[in-house]
Amino acid sequence: MSQTSNTPKKTKAVLVAVQLPGVSDAEHEGSLQELERLCTTLGFVTVGRVSQRRKSLRTGTILGEGKLKELALWTGGTGIVTGFSKDGAGDDDDERMAPEPIDAPETKATVVIFDHEMSPTQLSNLEDATGVEVLDRSGVILEIFSRHARSREARLQVEIAKLAYLAPRLRASHVGGDRQGGGIGAKGAGESAHELDRRRIRDRIAELRGQLESIRHEQTTRRAQRSEAPCVALVGYTNAGKSSLMRALTGSEVLVEDKLFATLDTTVRALQPETVPRILVSDTVGFIKKLPHDLVASFRSTLDEALNASLLLFTVDGSDPNFRSQWEVTRTVLAEIGAEKTPSLLILNKVDQLQPEQQAELAQEFPEAIFISTRNRDDIKRIRELILGHFETEMIDKSVLIPYTQGKVLGMIRERARVLQEKHEDEGTIVTIRATEDVHAWIEKQLNKDS
Structure with missing residues (x-):
């Protein structure tokens, strides 16, 4: 049977x-x-x-x-x-x-x-x-973006883009001729069903943008709260391995699939093992050739993670014969949002799928690139050290006296800076701190405020 x-x-x-x-x-x-x-x-x-x-x-x-x-x-x-x-x-x-x-x-x-x-x-x-x-x-x-959107923000962004795409493609109905709109919200006589549909789309887009604006306000607040922590943004073509690299660097359960646009929502996690100061890593939506303009506009807030980052990791699938043009697509879109001047590193991923002679040719063509496989722990460790090294080049060492009466400031310093040495004196603790100028200025302000 x-x-x-x-x-x-x-x-x-x-x-x-x-x-x-x-x-x-x-x-x-x-x-x-x-x-x-x-x-x-x-x-x-x-x-x-x-x-x-x-x-x-x-x-x-x-x-x-x-x-x-x-x-x-x-x-x-x-x-x-x-x-x-x-x-x-x-x-x-x-x-x-x-x-x-x-x-x-x-x-x-x-x-x-x-x-x-x-x-x-x-x-x-x-x-x-x-x-x-x-x-x-x-x-x-x-349609792919619509199916993969998970967060409320991503769903709103995709719906706006789909409606903007649909509006000029609406066709007048062949059934019933020019059906006149006469109900609530209609302009009255003279408006066809086709025109009414287009107006409804415009109204819906305006409503969605209002909802999205409130979400973006919340995002701006969250970014401001973590602005003191340096941030690394993973950027690149879709399916280049950004999520795999994110998972390896942060130990997070980020979705990893061999599909285009598996990741649409920005994920932010701390670099692991955690550093002092803490370094954040964000995974961003992937790029693709001929990406609809409305999608780029809708996902502007997602791309702002790259704009606000201190370091960009251009993640490229080195095993893809077309990776040069894919890299150029990524750079072009980032330039459109003003992120082209942000310091960056070029990561050629998936080199385990290349022959030794292919790697040698690419190393000669891209001497500044870092060749990795996210499956290789030594490669991930090397990327981590490069990230730490990048941020430490912007740091300077200073020694400061923390009076015993202001001991709470020392605890706050440990969360924001790297303490290299501590020496206890009669007046208080002399600490040698490695941090950026901004953090040193913040420390001085705290000490003066509590004195």
Whole structure:
């Protein structure tokens, strides 16, 4: 007797990409592979790819006429856009990428994923031609963010970004014509259902931003409370190993998954074993090429952890052939928020997946980089020592007399600075303290206040 499987069927996707002038074959292939990983993270299974060289994406269907028909073979669509002029649609076809027409594949895709952001018209035309749902790269990324958001802040940020993405893509309803809005909150006669939906989205975004602002106020207060402690921010491309490094440096139970965007919420933990003064480590949301602008804007508060950090650890997957462009994406986004001048270290992670000759070549190309594997305890110890060394270069040693009547100040000093030596005299304790100028100024203020 056969049993029916309760395992849900995975959505079958066909990936589509256009190779524009100036994009190398390796970059084009790397972007498609990344898109496939995004689809895997979303739970889709990729059944095929369609690729074409074109001069631009500024056409009603993005693809030329021939490629559009090839794409339709994967979905069972007609490959024709109703009422769409095909003038010039095929003049950019590159026969080198599709030398001969292909037979219709047995496995049909139920969704088409484009490796580009598309206009509402392009989406509508392509759904008409393919007969299935069409998503662009931004839509896929937003859906992943939506599923992975855990904290209230992250959920608010993602909803704002999704609504901002959706608003210009709303299509007027074909059912009931221009249904007039006449209820509470409507403008009255003359407003179509389409216009009403857009206004509701704008109102909802305003409401969400108000909620987010209150959360950010709380975050600012928390940051101010820990501002005396030096902070290290782990920044880098998604899936570069930031969370694994965070876990190794802090001993925290940070989520570690081999998925894109496994971490969306900023986590802040103390470096372990704890140091004096205590050093905080924050794990930030990963970056990716073609990250939707609204997501960058929405996650500004998350990226502020990097802006307020004293040291950035650029964590890069050294085993990924495309890590150079990934590193550049990270640097570009951080420059947009004004964090490009923050001191930083380049960490080439996952070197255990490289051959010795590959490591040697990278060491010559990036002499300033630190090569590690988060699985190697000696490598983690070395990173920890580099962090300590960085902060100690900004510290100076001073000796100060703490009167016995102000003994409580000594306890406060131990929490904020490193005490190198103590010597008990008749008037009090002479302590030699290693700390930053700010901490030394704070100590002097405490002593004067209590004297």
